Amino acid sequence: MDNVLEIKDLRISFASDGKRVEVVGGISINVPKGKIIGVVGESGCGKTVTALSVMRLIPEPPGKIDSGEIIFDGADLLHYSDRDMRSIRGNRISMIFQEPISSLNPVFTVGNQIEEALSTHLNLSKQERKERVLELLTLVGIPAPQRRMHNYPHEMSGGMSQRVMIAMALACNPEVLIADEPTTALDVTIQAGILELINDLRVKMGMAVLLITHDLGIIAEVADEVYVMYAGKVVEHGYTADIFREPHHPYTVGLLNSVPGLQENKEMLNAIPGVVPSPDNFPDGCRFQDRCPLVIDKCRTDEPLLEQVGNAHTAACWRRAEVKKIEN
Amino acid sequence: MSVKELIKIEKLKKYFPIKSGIISRVSNYVKAVDGIDLSIPEGQTIGLVGESGCGKTTLGKTILKLLEPTSGEIIFENNNITHLSASKMRPFRREMQIVFQDPYGSLNPRMKVESIVSEGLVIHNILSGKDRKDFIRELMRTVGLREDALSRYPHEFSGGQRQRIAIARALALKPKFIVCDEPISALDVSVQAQIINLFIELQEKFKLTYLFISHDLRVVRHISDKVAVMYLGKIVEISPSKELYKNPLHPYTQILISCVPIADPSRKRVKTVLKGDVPSPINPPFGCSFHPRCPIAVEKCKTVEPELRDVGSDHLVSCHLV
């Protein structure tokens, strides 16, 4: 077993109107060395909050990690002191945040910002830092890095700022990279370049990647395994090829059917009806019940747990054996 | 086959002046839309794709005269509306609407949904009292919202629901033409599918004509009869969608299609990663404006601009090597 990161039964809640609302309800995710692990799910299902908890960046209050473990290098990150955590964050585990531009500091040049990341964690001379900055900017495919390192964030396009963010995240050769929707805001052409880059780096540096996205196309292309989340829970997990070939949860089936492909002509897509329940109003039993074509009475009272459905493939659905019958 | 053209634009240009110096002299122009011909038949959808900054939004807004065109003509149902004054434009305003990308920013947070949706009716003095109320209720059902949504505020809704509100607002004046500017880019995949279906349904029901802007070729393919690919203010390829995806001819279109992520792990594709950054629309490259990034450019491309030519099957492309 060579997981670099293990999230175990994590629960996270937020204070809202005087009560606590649980937004992540006991999820477990394993990230093996050198693999890309995809996390997909509807907006608000808890993807970012989960990622932030690994970085110990949940705003407390109103947020709180209620229980669970985050095992990195044999120890539970949740028990680290703030000081110890600072030596890990941005160094051995780093993160690309969902909004690139707003995460860069507008008053420093991009070169300065990468240098700053380097000097916090590594003991390098000024000359060595300069060289590393150039090396990183070249690595992420910024043209004319000598000149570009003196640019301010607003002087760069969205795609370039995102590359700078990646360069910063990679500055210290992290063992784990958490990428939260790293390409959602970008054009397909730039997106393709960035995904190729992330893939290259894991091959070259043996880095593991936790890749959060709602684009199943991206998952299909780069992820080794997928976790499908719905309303604060993992509802299905398996190897990417297995999940796409034989999904065992009705939500996964719905997601796969609603992706437009390049083949079809003008016609209706198979949308999942209805909307996600809000965290302060989760129903008893299965949280997908109101949108599920296979719902039975039991689903409204008893919560389905993740059960084995194949080789390293689990799904949380009472009717997991019958999911194949859903028409598409 | 005689299809009526609802919108026809000819040699349309929109340049934004760049001012500099203490007396704010115009020193140069951003050539956001640089000579576009396009016609949209009634009841059909033209998809418009291209990289960020290539001029898609500017084109959409200029057609609606939300931006004053720099030159060229805009014909709406055989009326030349290019130079109409604001008051003469008013009856046409009703017929042409726009739905924006951001379902969060485009609705006034201090107005109830009822006021948002009926605002246009009030401005144009259409229906009143009970008739207006009934019509608005009916509209809510059409876009898949419950009537009780009318008495709530935008922040009480999810992104997909807000986009439905924006669509209801656009539909209230029974327009013939709607510019959909990335109307689903900010939404979840499953919600995207719901909204695309809604657009298709409404089109069939009301014979709507759409200009559908997106940078996601998968979505555009789904909803469009014809797709236009834009690069630096110009259309570089346009054809019926089926033909375009089967037989893309312009090197830029080919690259765009090769980059689309496909939700099928068993299909390993060869992607062409586009080199270099989008060039500036202020000083676009000479010759073919795509030449600095084009993998097959030849000498001629640096000096001679290719024209958009018909290569058969209603397929137009501008490239010297096609």
Ligand SMILES: Nc1ncnc2c1ncn2[C@@H]1O[C@H](COP(=O)(O)OP(=O)(O)OP(=O)(O)O)[C@@H](O)[C@H]1O
């Ligand atoms: N600072 C906060 N205060 C209160 N609630 C929060 C806060 N941050 C997140 N939440 C809630 O936690 C839940 C999970 O949010 P999260 O940002 O993790 O979703 P997500 O899966 O990343 O969605 P998206 O795809 O839209 O980024 C949501 O219901 C959200 O409203």
Ligand SMILES: Nc1ncnc2c1ncn2[C@@H]1O[C@H](COP(=O)(O)OP(=O)(O)OP(=O)(O)O)[C@@H](O)[C@H]1O
């Ligand atoms: N009001 C304005 N003043 C000056 N320049 C403008 C203005 N509006 C747009 N531009 C410029 O015109 C060009 C085209 O912009 P436009 O918003 O039409 O692009 P777009 O294709 O819609 O991009 P995106 O996909 O990012 O929405 C860009 O270079 C932009 O900076």
Ligand code: SF4
């Ligand atoms: S448990 Fe029941 S409601 Fe939930 S996904 Fe399975 S069949 Fe549907």
Ligand code: SF4
């Ligand atoms: S004209 Fe030349 S540069 Fe332009 S797309 Fe064709 S081959 Fe490429």
Ligand SMILES: [Mg+2]
């Ligand atoms: Mg998120």
Ligand SMILES: [Mg+2]
């Ligand atoms: Mg735009």
